[in-house]
Amino acid sequence: MKASMTDRVALLGRSGLDIVAALGRSGIFLFQALAGRSRFGNAFGLLVRQLYSVGVLSMVIIVVSGLFIGMVLALQGYNILSGYGSEQAVGQMVALTLLRELGPVVTALLFAGRAGSALTAEIGLMKATEQLSSLEMIGVDPLKYVIAPRLWAGFISMPLLAMIFCVVGIWGGAMVAVDWLGVYSGSYWSNMQNAVQFGDDVLNGLIKALVFAFVVTWIAVFQGYDCDPTSEGISRATTRTVVYASLAVLSLDFILTALMF
Amino acid sequence: MRMRTLELTVGVFILAGLLALAVLAVRVSGLSTNATGDVYKVYAHFDNVSGLTTRARVTMAGVTIGQVTDIQFDKNRYTGRVEMAIFDDVDTLPSDSAASIVTAGLLGEKYIGISVGGDDMMLADGDEIYDTQSALVLEELIGRFLLNTVSSSDE
Structure with missing residues (x-):
């Protein structure tokens, strides 16, 4: 170990500067991709194609996970609440848990794993095979042609997925609580309707989902665009997408919850 | 995949998302029953409104017939004024119906229960319900119970 003290301090400083520089790069990247209008006549077609691969293809995992999470919530809630003789409250417990926390958060985590990693790998491979620089060569801005539609597709589809997740979860909870465990269906739904406020719960959940959509898509697309153009670099970028996106979602969720509720 | 099919599936996806939001609004949050549409205002003064909140239910015979829209302190009568x-x-x-603050279950939310009176006059917008019964405060009840136990053991 020959590294002197000053070398180590310099290394530490450089890695700190690298992080700040990456943050700045990602901000400029986001601005350049979203600012201004797309000059492509088929911008809408590009967006539809991305909405399909980002949103529609994520439907299955979202619906299945939502169903099972709702069912588990109802089962756990029933077991705990029936100890107090208030198993009628299971509906409001399932609905509030899903709308306020689990809906946006789990959707964002699944979205990062399902769609985010795919976005990173796809863009990273485009970069590695020099498709992005070829686009630039023929005078097409890859930020506008490749990046922007993917960003918008993420922003649009994740909140929709979160809403679908919540509805499927609440329906799954109703299936377990009402059909299997015998909670009276009137009290399941009416307790839920009394407890859930549209502005406080549904809209705040939607805002959460929008924020998560923004963060997850941004991280995923930027990691792909910024990766080392090697196979190893792509794999590292994909891992970073999932790790960073999950951490960002979970920590942002705490801040948003503290602000909202 | 052909562009047409692609557009159709994406359209279905977006519709499903918006439909989910609509379901959450109507079915889950019961937005339709909370809509402030055709209502009339009635007032009541309670000695103690502890635990009652705005948007609490107003019920008669267990059926929701309205909601609490405002709670204020009446500084002249030293009571809680509930709209x-x-x-x-x-x-x-x-017009001689009675309003009482009741609790759903032992520890549940507070709501207003209205029991029917016998008068021929009906309550109209801006009227007041005079016959009121305050919220049950559990601590007071326990205190009274303890006092009774002590005084009965003295005898």
Whole structure:
């Protein structure tokens, strides 16, 4: 170990500067991709194609996970609440848990794993095979042609997925609580309707989902665009997408919850 | 995949998302029953409104017929003044009906229960319910119970 003290301090400083520089790069990247209008006549077609691969293809995992999470919530809630003789409250417990926390958060985590990693790998491979620089060569801005539609597709589809997740979860909870465990269906739904406020719960959940959509898509697309153009670099970028996106979602969720509720 | 099919599936996806939001609004949060549409205002003064909140239910015979829209302190009468919005189609409340603050279950939310009176006059917009019964404060009840136990053991 020959590294002197000053070398180590310099290394530490450089890695700190690298992080700040990456943050700045990602901000400029986001601005350049979203600012201004797309000059492509088929911008809408590009967006539809991305909405399909980002949103529609994520439907299955979202619906299945939502169903099972709702069912588990109802089962756990029933077991705990029936100890107090208030198993009628299971509906409001399932609905509030899903709308306020689990809906946006789990959707964002699944979205990062399902769609985010795919976005990173796809863009990273485009970069590695020099498709992005070829686009630039023929005078097409890859930020506008490749990046922007993917960003918008993420922003649009994740909140929709979160809403679908919540509805499927609440329906799954109703299936377990009402059909299997015998909670009276009137009290399941009416307790839920009394407890859930549209502005406080549904809209705040939607805002959460929008924020998560923004963060997850941004991280995923930027990691792909910024990766080392090697196979190893792509794999590292994909891992970073999932790790960073999950951490960002979970920590942002705490801040948003503290602000909202 | 052909562009047409692609557009169709994406359209279905977006519709499903918006439909989910609509379901959450109507079915889950019961937005339709909370809509402030055709209602009339009735007032009541309570000695103690502890635990009652705005948007709490106003019920008669266990059925929701309105909601609490405002709670204020009346500095002249030293009471809590509760403003209730009653649905317009419930226009047959006798003017001597009684309002009481009741609790759903032992520890549940507070709501207002209205029991029917016998008067021929009906409550109209801006009227006041005079016969009121305050919220049950559990601590007071326990205190009274303890006092009774002590005084009965003295005898």
